[in-house]
Amino acid sequence: MKKIKVPNAPSIRRMPSYLHKLYHMRLEGKSFVSTTELAEHMNTELIVVRKDIALVGLAGQRRIGYHINELISAINEYLGWQDTLTATLIGAGSLGTAILGFDEFSRYGLRIESVFDCDTNKIGRALRGHEIFDVATIRTRLKTAPPDIAILCVSAVTAQLVADQVIAVGIKYIWNFTNVSLTVPDYVIVQKEVLAGGFAMLAVKIKNDRSGDCLPIKE
């Protein structure tokens, strides 16, 4: 599998939180933020925010801070979120439904264009305004204009099979919500680990907290 080394991953993971706060501040009618404000809200150190903003390459105004609109644009550009990415959602179970209903994605430039499932009870029905298509029709339906991303919310047993199909259709990016390690060609990029990794972190935090192994530093 192709490996893409993405620099500044920790900063990238923090970006959506900044955006969330910035949009909120804009709604309140504010037009400038200081790193102090952002840091307080994010519960992190000032210098972390500073470095992150330096990364997106925006100049602020000393003693005043950063223009909120400019900062929003700069972060979105840094994340590539000003260009819309299209996706197909495969698997209309509860997780798929949740993802489809995650409104923020449209703001992040992700547009889910089609939904597939293999359950005959679901096929043909509508889910949040999308008709659910038969998984068996992936090839015929997506061949002419394949979306950028396939979002996989299928069962573990069908994950590889579905991955093969979306790859055959020309999709290069897979966001894999199953916990199966997919075997894919070199040019396909798979984004993995959503739930389990998060719980692992939480469990270890709890464990350390209880045993007093960790200083009560921030997070």
Add this chain to the structure above:
Amino acid sequence: MKKIKVPNAPSIRRMPSYLHKLYHMRLEGKSFVSTTELAEHMNTELIVVRKDIALVGLAGQRRIGYHINELISAINEYLGWQDTLTATLIGAGSLGTAILGFDEFSRYGLRIESVFDCDTNKIGRALRGHEIFDVATIRTRLKTAPPDIAILCVSAVTAQLVADQVIAVGIKYIWNFTNVSLTVPDYVIVQKEVLAGGFAMLAVKIKNDRSGDCLPIKE
């Protein structure tokens, strides 16, 4: 907010993937793994796996590898997954339903004991074997035996309110699936960022891939 500095976070995030593979191999009747095998499956470098295993403190057998059962135990112990953590799920929407249906959690030692929602259409109905209780009854229902964790899958507008209630009940750990930055007392630990952070990473990978900014190294 209290900050817990958890060392080896990247390793911890990889652990569930090792476990997944190990359980699979055990089902196949195997009793030993080498780091080579694990690395191949995880699509990572051998030395990464080696270091991670060293972290959980298990000795292997040269030329043979690690005993699968021992390695499973060691990882589970490292993650604190051999002790069951109890949780209450607040918000029985599609995301909450998906989490409730994530079978792996029981294997990871997370037991969701109760489910709450504020929707009168849902209250009193059953969801995957759990009766949905009225959010308004959180205090009375959980006061006597509060679970360890509150899993928040509520709307952004009610997130803080619900957080206050679960804290009042004595819950110390919150797994926050909303994208709201909660204000909580110092002794409460919040685990945040699930979806948006993941998409930020994927978007940047795609952006870098398209612009050719990154060498095609692995991931």
Add this chain to the structure above:
DNA sequence: TAGATTGTTAATCGATTAACAATC
């Protein structure tokens, strides 16, 4: 023995943190 593996120590790299300069 040779080779595959674990085990260990050192080197590198990158992210975080600290310190301080610049400026409005």
Add this chain to the structure above:
DNA sequence: TAGATTGTTAATCGATTAACAATC
């Protein structure tokens, strides 16, 4: 001017990677 802020450079820390020793 003083102080709050951005901007920049250096120091520290920790994770990854490399190199090699040990051993069955």
